[in-house]
Amino acid sequence: MKGRHVLQLDGIDKTDDRPPYRQIAAVLRAAIESHQFAAGERLPSEADLIEHFGVARMTVRQAVQELRGEGLVVSEHGRGVFVQARPPIRRLASDRFARRHRDEGKAAFSVEAEKSGYSPRVDSITVRRQKPGSLVAERLRVPVSDDVVVRSRRYLADGQPIETAVSYIPVAFAAGTAIEQTDTGPGGIYARLEESGHVLARFTEEVGARMPTPDERRVLNIGLGVPVLTVLRTAYDVNDVAVEVCDTVKVAPSYLLEYEFSAR
Amino acid sequence: MKGRHVLQLDGIDKTDDRPPYRQIAAVLRAAIESHQFAAGERLPSEADLIEHFGVARMTVRQAVQELRGEGLVVSEHGRGVFVQARPPIRRLASDRFARRHRDEGKAAFSVEAEKSGYSPRVDSITVRRQKPGSLVAERLRVPVSDDVVVRSRRYLADGQPIETAVSYIPVAFAAGTAIEQTDTGPGGIYARLEESGHVLARFTEEVGARMPTPDERRVLNIGLGVPVLTVLRTAYDVNDVAVEVCDTVKVAPSYLLEYEFSAR
DNA sequence: CAGTGGTCTAGACCACGCT
């Protein structure tokens, strides 16, 4: 690398009562927020920062770690530290599973993408049968000893992962439908369920938030200090039979969930 | 300190491909999750861990930092590292503002408390008039230049703070009612609004999650790695007039929000 | 191969809380 790009950053102020690593973090944070480093761009290397600020390596590493903790940057071993691109916020209205969308052959995710103007993608799709956990079994009202169909996938917006989802469907409702194929066809799982006679009536969602596991951090490509929203949705048909449970983990800064309910 | 308590922890396995600091973190995590260290209890000091695992100080510090990032422990300068106490989970059903509860003279919070069996408390109640932010003004459909009544308070369960809430009510709907008193009387704000002719019809809630500000961490008494749920609720009367906006910040591990909606 | 971040050592001094 030709270090042609002279660092245009303030130095450390000894009269400042904040410790050096916090000052360095503040300088870098300001540079990022003022777009001196654009989203996706590489920050100066540790060696550069050591020279620029005149401190030991652990000190600049601690500064960078602050920023990772805030989800501002992501580091990649052997490549560098990169400014985190902020995926757009998705507003999820509670009509996102309305039948009119399915009738148009659209899955809920592409409906949202179209409305918000980002390019959607789904990958890491796997389909298998396995025994459900007690949480899922309880909601599906099936014994934990029965296999269910498990569909797992990851959603991306503009190339950034923003959500993982795992659906559980009793085998009796999925057998012989495209639900057990990788591609479920137009309108997705819910359209297939309705075709096979399980007309949907209502959904419940249980919403929480927590810190991601190291595994989730990897799959969702998020920094240390970025929480996730968890949504456990159960779909019921017109006979009040639970036909699907969907367990989703969403990158919190990318989501706003909207619900409406009556005061009755 | 008499180190009478011999550390009953596994050591580092050189054949394990995880780095030592992760192994140490895993050992401590397992000990916490198996209640070998109870909630609120102090972890062994860094000196103890250095001796027990036979590593350098930075290595045990990195392990402890993993746990802080997960919100499992909180460190206190000069005192030690403590296992984070987990307050009870409150399940908030979307019927929590149903009229029948108000008619019985109960506020939503005490209804929940009664159902879940913890002792509720509300403190830090303040009432004032001020100009709303644009977010609130937009939802109340009032100009940002008009004062609104602002009610702020903190909720505690079994003595632990779990939520802060700030309500905004247009002056026209609050003037001359107990809404501008510290004690709003039986049934709370919503009961007073209905008495003055604004019968409630529906609510919308916008749910998100993020890391707390340092200020919120202090008020809610939570550690560095604990996220918050944000819920912005708007109440509408039968004429579809927005009569209140309530901005709440909830300690995420203490909440599960439940919603139901139609598939129509 | 060179350049990057990841992990680790063995020290040092400081700031805080308690007794």
Place this chain on the structure above:
DNA sequence: GCGTGGTCTAGACCACTGT
């Protein structure tokens, strides 16, 4: 004063990514 965690130094070797 003593034990605690917070910050820092100046090195070392390793693992990953690129050419």
